[in-house]
Amino acid sequence: MTRSRLALAAAASVVLILTGCSTPAATTTPAEAPVSASAASATLWDSSVVHSIAIEVDESQLRAALQSYVDSGEKVWVSATVTIDGTVFENVGIKLKGNSSLRGISVDSAAEELPWLIRLDEFVDGQEYDGWTELVVRGNNSETSLNEAVALELLELTGLASEEAIAAEVSVNGASDLRLVIQNPGEEWDAAEFGTDGALYKAEAGGDYSYRGDDPDAYADVFDQEAGDDDLTPLIDFLEFVNTASDEEFASGLGDWLDVDAFATYLAFQEIVGNFDDIDGPGNNSYLRYDESTGLMTVVSWDLNLALGVSNGGPGGGPGGGEAGGPGDGGDRPADGDRPGGGGAGGMAGGPSQGNVLSERFLADDGFAALYESALAELRSTLVDSGAAQAALDEWVAVLGTQSLVDSATVQAEAASVAEAF
Structure with missing residues (x-):
């Protein structure tokens, strides 16, 4: 993969050198x-x-x-x-x-x-x-x-x-x-990104993370398998635990089903970039990736076109849906977000949310909520306070300076909107 990497340890003083490519x-x-x-x-x-x-x-x-x-x-x-x-x-x-x-x-x-x-x-x-x-x-x-x-x-x-x-x-x-x-996200992406045997399931816009019994046909319009051998058993077993475990079983056993540290980071990241159209948004935007070697699920982020200050109304516009959402699809998230700790660096207020049983139960548990709060503080430090976010934005603005379809004034205005969302 050839995307330039920004070193977190040196992000505050990073010097971006854009190299040409014929x-x-x-x-x-x-x-x-x-x-x-x-x-x-x-x-x-x-x-x-x-x-x-x-x-x-x-x-x-x-x-x-x-x-x-x-x-x-x-x-x-x-x-x-x-x-x-x-x-x-x-x-x-x-x-x-x-x-x-x-x-x-x-x-x-x-x-x-x-x-x-x-x-x-x-x-x-x-x-x-x-x-x-x-x-x-x-x-x-x-x-x-x-x-x-x-x-x-x-x-x-x-x-x-x-x-x-x-x-x-x-x-x-x-x-x-x-x-x-x-x-x-499909077979070739899964192989490149994870490098282990497993399965990749895409959550569909009209579905949710509910348990619908052990019949795979019941999930036909809820999840699509995008990678791995055709088998919904890991997904169904995971959803059964998430939906039916008691609070005590959920707290003690979720780590046997889900990479909880990665999920805390996922939730914190969505808050940092102000993306309400995530796992608990109107579009159910996410993938679940099952790793055969560990037996754990990982929630994979998908659809960030409404992150960092953009909504269905455009940059700085009103709330709306992402790839699978839309205005009026649900209730508004409070200005400080539904999650403990507030609206993150972006603090995007408003936007419809349909909720998600996994994120709701995760954040309702004191231990998992503490993981989320820790991840949120860490990402604020490493992504925003360090200057990494601004450095990434500057790099992309420099790249767009070489194209001719969007004028520089528009590029600068939209860059300013993204920077404000930090």
Whole structure:
């Protein structure tokens, strides 16, 4: 992985040196011959440069895919030619990605502004770029996506699982927009991030962490398995404990089911970056990762486009939902947050919340709440007080200075909004 690392111990005095990176030479390859970027020495997830992703797709098929979503909510794959930093991939699969970020779209929506999942090997087996097959073009209510880019950088500094992110000038049939592109949590991401055998379960927007019995079919619309051998047993057993254990059993036994230190850090991080659209937000945004060697679950953060001062109203706007939320989807979180210790460094007030049985029971226990408070103090020190957050923001602002789709005044204004959220 090539995202530049910020050293926490020296964050207060870090000097950022942005190194250039030449893009690979253009290569045109027929669909029947999969493209591998290794020969071009490409570095897909190099965040020190603004990348180029050009999508060419039959306009009628594109509009038919949008119509399908408008009519039924179905997200269909469409074949496209995708050029990444000069390397051409034929017969690539593209599909809409998101939930509330797709609200209000029509068949005439500007495709370059929509969230997409790009899968290089959807139609051509083995087709990959720099060892990766999936890219997510994220939706955001800001023009720069600086808030999510910086939040992901800080998430990585916590030691928790994160997704690499790059800025990219993304075009669809010639129309361009500045977008944040990140890794999609799936098989290849799971292998790279964890390196152990296990399973990855994605919580669906319409679901929750309730126990629905031991029939796997009962969880079909609640969790999707994204990595590992198809087996919901670890997930079901975990949810049964979380929902049915007595308070005493929960306090004494949760450590046998969950990495409690990592979960305390996860909750503290969401508070630090002011992300109400997390595990207990309206979109149920999270993954559960089961490690076969330890038998423990880990909660994985997902969807940070409403972190650090951005809401459905844009930078500094009113509360709203993230990828799976929306205005009016629930009650507002008090200004100091629902969690002990207040609103964190960001202190984002308001926003709908549906609650989550795991986080609620965790914070209701004095011992686990103390872990959370300790993690919150540690992250305030290492991420904010140290200067690491500002350093990460400065780095991303410098990178965006090399692109031409968003003017510098807008970049500076949105950077100021993110800095204020610290």
